[in-house]
Amino acid sequence: MDRSDRPIIAEFIDVHRHYLMGTNVVKALNGVSMQVHKSDYFAIMGRSGSGKSTMLNLLGCLDRPTSGSYMIGGRDVSKLNDDALSEVRGREIGFIFQSFNLIPQLTVLENLEVPLFYQGRVGAESRQKAEYLAERVGLGQRLEHRPLELSGGQQQRVAIARALMNDPLFLLADEATGNLDSNTEREILDLFDDLRRDGVTIVIVTHNQKVADRAERTLWLKDGQVERLVENRAAEVPQ
Amino acid sequence: MIRDSWRIVQLGLKSLMLHKLRSSLTTAGILFGVASVIAMLAVGEGASQEALEQYRDMGVTNVLVRSVKPEETQQTSSSMWSILDYGLTYAEADRIENLLPQATVVRVREVQRGVMRGEAFRVTVVVGTEPQFLDVSNMAVAEGRWLTDLDMLNQENVCVLGQSLARLLFPLENPIDKTILAGTDDRFRVVGVLAGQGRAAGPSGTTYDECVFVPMTSSRRRFGDTIRNLSTNRFELTELHEIKVKLSTSEEVENAANVLREMLRPAHATRGDYEVTVPLELLKQEEASKRMFNIVLAVIASISLLVGGIGIMNVMLATVTERTREIGIRRALGAKKKHIVQQFLVEAGVLSALGGIVGVGLGMVVPQLITYWFAQRTVVLVPHVMLAFCISAAVGVVFGIYPAWRAANMDPVEALRHE
Incomplete structure (x- = not known):
């Protein structure tokens, strides 16, 4: 299926994000437009200072643009208040972080249940789903372990399962393999490929060319603007 | 709803278990506050009952x-x-x-x-x-x-x-x-x-x-x-x-006492060799001094619980700072501000309620020991126990408000970046 036939699930329309540093205005993002389609594998690259982090925060609804619109699933979320943004994060976005960010005092199972807990979905449903997803990422036997009892790769798998718990519109990965050795990195990237074959949309922010190469498209940022958008023909378009 | 609340309380307990020593020391502040309030009230009540009975034995009329x-x-x-x-x-x-x-x-x-x-x-x-x-x-x-x-x-x-x-x-x-x-x-x-x-x-x-x-x-x-x-x-x-x-009724007592004092004064003025004791007056004085005692006690209790509360606030502020990252994670996963407030309030409440429960236990035992060792009558009244416990729980919540508010108002982006 061609990309243009697939619905747009996340879209930036001329997004600006300016910070006030003392008396200077820092233009972290300066008119960025882009579209993420369903089942995209979308990488965002750039040097430090290019606006990557700002873009990540905006994509994750952790921040609001100074101007411009951010549409998620056809809805403009750029003017929502804090509670509504929390709601959007909880329902539509699956976060994966560089340092895994599991809650240390909770078991794997409890960590997996956190996103649904904030939607009031606790009990048998969330438990079954957590068990299923733990199985899916290959950690079905580790449900009662604490994060610190797991290796880095295993922790990241838990984090990926957690990101999938709420059936998000897209996964948002921030340097997801930055803290992993190259073997584990390959395993995690293979898992992403796997998920993508199942139709999961992945947006990955990275500065690692190897990671970006596995994506379908790469958006290069420079000085808060889109430098170029590269189609990576090597990556398979999912069937 | 109940299951949700229980989960939040469980979560609070789990987080408190992360720092067992710190949590128990903080709890001890509330514990001793509650125990001493109950024990003091019990001793005061016992002494007062004893005095009242004694005056009643002397006859209120x-x-x-x-x-x-x-x-x-x-x-x-x-x-x-x-x-x-x-x-x-x-x-x-x-x-x-x-x-x-x-x-x-x-x-x-x-x-x-x-x-x-x-x-x-x-x-x-x-x-x-x-x-x-x-x-x-x-x-x-x-x-x-x-x-x-x-x-x-x-x-x-x-x-x-x-x-x-x-x-x-x-x-x-x-x-x-x-x-x-x-x-x-x-x-x-x-x-x-x-x-x-x-x-x-x-x-x-x-x-x-x-x-x-x-x-x-x-x-x-x-x-x-x-x-x-x-x-x-x-x-x-x-x-x-x-x-x-x-006298036939207690209304006549005051008047009769005055008459007696007037009558006896001239003959005994220089010697001061008599005294007029009016049990009813003593009874009233005792009741008044009991009220005074209760006020003093309330002040002492408030101070000790205030100190306990400051301890709780201190620990909660430290906890919030330490767990900034966790707050960021939870916010990213969809927690609203109210969820974060709830979490830390419950934690503070659990902390002080635990102190309250143990304090109530200790507060019931100490009066027994006082009675045993000092032969001093003590009376533990249920309302006093309830009062002490409720105040302890309230202290936790009140002193937890500011730390919880701080936690909830962190910028999620900053919180996630926190090391």
């Missing part, structure tokens, strides 16, 4: 006029053989009867004597009094009979024993109709034994349980009005040691 031995000066004590003349007189008792015709007036003389029966001996007080004494003092006879008007008239050598004295003198036999020896040559036939009176006592301070009661007329005739005080070896001239005045 009674006014007691007692002779008081004046302070001895150099002059008066210079001679061993001078007679110390002080106190209430028979004439004054008669005047009181005339002034307060509706009141019952009972005369009391107390003479210290060694009392003997066979091998058993005890120095005690022989109370010479009138038949109405029993009613006015709210006492009862356990065995035999009380003194009668006829005993008075005939100056009979009969006596009634206080309960513990009866047991001491007659450990094995029935005392009724047996004879006891008071002093060297005064014999009295026992006609009755009083029921236990507890702490009730006359002006000498010896409890009625240990006294011998004889008719007023017999006491006067046998012992005379001049009494050699056994402890100071001085002669004292005292006609009456106490005049008990019983």
Whole structure:
């Protein structure tokens, strides 16, 4: 299926994000437009200072643009208040972080249940789903372990399962393999490929060319603007 | 809803377990606050009940006029053989009867004597009094009979024993109709034994349980009005040691007390050798001082719980800072501000409620120990316990508000970046 036939699930329309540093205005993002389609594998690259982090925060609804619109699933979320943004994060976005960010005092199972807990979905449903997803990422036997009892790769798998718990519109990965050795990195990237074959949309922010190469498209940022958008023909378009 | 709340509480417990020592130290602040409040209230309540009962035993419709031995000066004590003349007189008792015709007036003389029966001996007080004494003092006879008007008239050598004295003198036999020896040559036939009176006592301070009661007329005739005080070896001239005045209602008490004070003042002005005791006034004073005590206690309690609360706030602020990252993660995963507030409030509440629960336990045990070791009556009242516990829980929540608010208002982006 061609990309243009697939619905747009996340879209930036001329997004600006300016910070006030003392008396200077820092233009972290300066008119960025882009579209993420369903089942995209979308990488965002750039040097430090290019606006990557700002873009990540905006994509994750952790921040609001100074101007411009951010549409998620056809809805403009750029003017929502804090509670509504929390709601959007909880329902539509699956976060994966560089340092895994599991809650240390909770078991794997409890960590997996956190996103649904904030939607009031606790009990048998969330438990079954957590068990299923733990199985899916290959950690079905580790449900009662604490994060610190797991290796880095295993922790990241838990984090990926957690990101999938709420059936998000897209996964948002921030340097997801930055803290992993190259073997584990390959395993995690293979898992992403796997998920993508199942139709999961992945947006990955990275500065690692190897990671970006596995994506379908790469958006290069420079000085808060889109430098170029590269189609990576090597990556398979999912069937 | 209940399952959700339970989960939040569980989560709170889990987070507190991360720092067991810190959590328990913080809890200890609340614990000792709550325990000391309960214990102090229990001691205060016990003491107050004891005092109230004592005044009630003296009779709330009674006014007691007692002779008081004046302070001895150099002059008066210079001679061993001078007679110390002080106190209430028979004439004054008669005047009181005339002034307060509706009141019952009972005369009391107390003479210290060694009392003997066979091998058993005890120095005690022989109370010479009138038949109405029993009613006015709210006492009862356990065995035999009380003194009668006829005993008075005939100056009979009969006596009634206080309960513990009866047991001491007659450990094995029935005392009724047996004879006891008071002093060297005064014999009295026992006609009755009083029921236990507890702490009730006359002006000498010896409890009625240990006294011998004889008719007023017999006491006067046998012992005379001049009494050699056994402890100071001085002669004292005292006609009456106490005049008990019983009014028919408690409304008349205040007025009667004023009349008595006015009446007695001129004759005794320079010597100050009497005192008017009004149990009802004491009762009211005790109630007032109990209120005062409660206010003081409330202040102390608030201070100790305030200190505990500051401890909780301190720890919660540290916790919030430490767990900034966790807050960021939770916010990223969809937690609203209210969820974060809830989480940390519950945590603070659990912390102080745990202290409250253990504190209540400790607060119930400590009064028992005080009673055991110091023979001090203590009374733990359920409302006091509830109050202390509720305050402790409230302290946690109140002092948790600011840390929770800080946690909730962190910028999620900053929080996630926090190391």
